[in-house]
Amino acid sequence: MNNKKVCIFTNFFDFDPTYSLCRVTVDQIKMLLRGGYEPSVIVSDSFDPSGTVFEKVKLLKVPNVACHNEVKKDESFEKDVDAIYRKLKEHLKDIDVCITQDIVYKPSELKYNFAARRIAPELPNLKWLHWINSATPPITLNSLMGIFTDQYLDLVRKPFPNSKYVFFNDISRDIIAKNFGITTDDVRIVHHPSDFFEVYGITSPLLQKFIDKREMFSADAIFVYPIRLDRGKQVEYVIKTAASVKKLHMDVRCIIVDFHSTGGDKVTYREELKQTGMYWGLTPKELAFTSEFTDDWSVRIPHEDVLAMMRFSNVFVMPSVSESYSLITQEAALTKNLIVLNQDFPPYRDIFGPHNIFRKYSSNWDVLAGYDEAMRAGARTNTEYGPANISKEERKDWEKRYHLTTAGMIVDRLRNDEQLATNIHIRKNRWLDTVFKKELEILFY
Numbered sequence: 164m165n166n167k168k169v170c171i172f173t174n175f176f177d178f179d180p181t182y183s184l185c186r187v188t189v190d191q192i193k194m195l196l197r198g199g200y201e202p203s204v205i206v207s208d209s210f211d212p213s214g215t216v217f218e219k220v221k222l223l224k225v226p227n228v229a230c231h232n233e234v235k236k237d238e239s240f241e242k243d244v245d246a247i248y249r250k251l252k253e254h255l256k257d258i259d260v261c262i263t264q265d266i267v268y269k270p271s272e273l274k275y276n277f278a279a280r281r282i283a284p285e286l287p288n289l290k291w292l293h294w295i296n297s298a299t300p301p302i303t304l305n306s307l308m309g310i311f312t313d314q315y316l317d318l319v320r321k322p323f324p325n326s327k328y329v330f331f332n333d334i335s336r337d338i339i340a341k342n343f344g345i346t347t348d349d350v351r352i353v354h355h356p357s358d359f360f361e362v363y364g365i366t367s368p369l370l371q372k373f374i375d376k377r378e379m380f381s382a383d384a385i386f387v388y389p390i391r392l393d394r395g396k397q398v399e400y401v402i403k404t405a406a407s408v409k410k411l412h413m414d415v416r417c418i419i420v421d422f423h424s425t426g427g428d429k430v431t432y433r434e435e436l437k438q439t440g441m442y443w444g445l446t447p448k449e450l451a452f453t454s455e456f457t458d459d460w461s462v463r464i465p466h467e468d469v470l471a472m473m474r475f476s477n478v479f480v481m482p483s484v485s486e487s488y489s490l491i492t493q494e495a496a497l498t499k500n501l502i503v504l505n506q507d508f509p510p511y512r513d514i515f516g517p518h519n520i521f522r523k524y525s526s527n528w529d530v531l532a533g534y535d536e537a538m539r540a541g542a543r544t545n546t547e548y549g550p551a552n553i554s555k556e557e558r559k560d561w562e563k564r565y566h567l568t569t570a571g572m573i574v575d576r577l578r579n580d581e582q583l584a585t586n587i588h589i590r591k592n593r594w595l596d597t598v599f600k601k602e603l604e605i606l607f608y
Contacts, residue, residue: 165199167607170258172205172251172266174275176227178215184264184296190356191262192216194599205254223254230271234306240274247278255282260290260607267293267323268301268343276302280318283325291326292351292606301342327351327606351606356598359590363474370468373456377448380475380594383413383587384577387476387500389420389469389491390483392429392436399439400482400524400566402450404503406443407563407570408478413577417445418472421454422463473498475590477583478573481505482524484543488514501576501583503569507544520576522569 171191179185188204195202196219203221207228212218228243255261266272266279283291304319328350330339340347359380360371379385386405390396398419405417417440421433433452440450453460473479479495480503492515496502502519504511507526511519525546549561577583591597 167200167259168203168257169195169200169260169262169607170203170205170223170255172261172263172275172279174225174230174264174266174272175206176209177211178217187294187296187355188264189216190358190595191603192220193358194356194595194603196220197595198599198604203254203258205251223250225250225254225275228274230274232271234270234273234302234310236310243274244277244281247275248281251278252282252285255286255289258289260292262292262294264294265296267328268295269297269299270302273302277315277318280321280323283323287325289325290607291323293323293326293328295328295330295339295343329353329606331355351602353602353606354593354598356593356595357589359475359594363471364467365471365475367465367468367471369457369459370471373451373453377416377451379416379418380590381414381597382416383591384408384415384478384573385476386415386417386478386480387420387469387472387495388418388480389422389464392421392424392432394428394432395484395527397482397484397524398432398436401480402436402440402445403443403562403566404480404569404573405450405478406440406445407566408573409444409449410567411570411574413574415445415449417450418476419450419452420464420469420472421452424454425462470494470498473500476500477577477586479503481511482522484508484525485527486510499582499586501573501580503573507546520569520572523565 171188173184173188175185175188192202192204193216201221203223204217205223205225206217207226208224209227210222210224212222226243226246228247229237229239231237263279266275268276283289302319304316307316307319322345326349328339328343328345330336330350330352331354333352336347336350336352339350359365365371365374374380384405386401388398388401390398392398401419402417405415409415419436424430424433437450437452453464454462473494476495476498477500479492479500481489481492482505483489484505486508492502492504496515502515504515504519504521505524505526506521507523508528511521523546525544527543547558548565549558553561577587
């Protein structure tokens with residue numbers, strides 16, 4: 164647990180999942196919990212946390228009060244401000260950081276705004292971080308004059324003590340500073356994160372732990388190959404391609420989903436593949452076999468978990484020498500992976516079309532023969548990279564060049580295809596942990 168006590172201050176009367184501010188707060192709670200904090204959240208008396216992440220935090224209640232979408236002083240205004248003030252002071256007295264949600268500028272939050280401004284000078288060690296979640300113009304002295312007395316106007320005349328104002332893109336920093344009469348140094352940028360577990364449909368705690376351990380969302384290129392460890396599936400080419408992409412300065416993860424591979428040559432083959440990964444430059448963090456992560460996955464892994472991995476991966480290499488169709492390739496394509504197919508297996512062009520990267524990995528077809536002859540017993544291509552009559556060591560160098568060329572094709576598309584490049588940018592920079600560690604947590608200190 165971290166030693167900073169953090170509180171999120173809202174005026175939520177209930178939880179509405181379609182209300183964007185509720186979503187923002189949910190993600191803040193998730194970031195804090197994943198970061199080792201034990202946050203509290205201020206809500207109104209009527210708020211019911213049932214079935215939400217709010218059940219995992221300490222809820223602090225303030226009275227329900229009437230709110231208005233315009234600057235207005237209703238009959239209960241002073242009584243309501245006083246009631247909120249008393250509860251707030253009790254809730255915040257031991258808090259180090261208070262994150263406010265739209266409190267300091269919207270007319271509907273005016274009672275909460277005044278209560279917080281009264282408390283701030285009384286708690287000089289409390290740091291305030293004010294989230295500005297919409298384009299609503301802030302309440303100003305001009306909008307309050309003629310409606311409120313000097314005691315309220317004085318609160319607004321003075322800068323909100325010990326505060327930073329938080330917005331979500333750097334281009335708008337000057338506008339926010341001007342709107343609130345502060346310097347640009349007092350405006351900080353925290354991008355909105357997304358919960359990728361939710362976005363990608365990752366519900367299994369085991370899969371979540373697997374992803375966290377290897378920091379998968381931080382990678383540029385993520386390869387997933389769900390396969391039984393038969394040698395004809397040629398897993399080594401997936402590993403070599405991933406390692407070659409790494410040589411082109413991309414952070415990679417290569418996940419081999421090795422089901423039904425617990426005995427005989429399959430175990431021997433797995434050990435050989437791990438050695439291949441090490442020889443070609445992949446670390447244990449970068450190359451993972453799901454069967455070794457948990458006993459629950461030693462034989463099989465739920466299909467929904469495989470599909471979830473397909474949804475967040477972005478490169479799929481299919482080098483198998485013998486296939487009739489390949490459902491896993493179809494699922495990879497449907498989940499918008501970049502597809503690399505075995506050039507030596509002609510049916511792939513019919514099944515998956517011409518818009519893929521085709522590379523030579525050998526096949527049980529003789530691609531130079533006619534159809535009848537190509538499928539005869541024992542017919543196959545045997546790819547040897549490089550010219551004839553060279554040494555084994557020279558051939559190894561030629562193979563490295565070949566896979567490096569494949570990697571260049573992959574990297575070119577990942578960097579220059581607008582959809583693929585944007586996906587990588589968002590996944591690397593907007594994960595809960597990334598936004599929290601790089602942008603939010605530093606504001607606590």
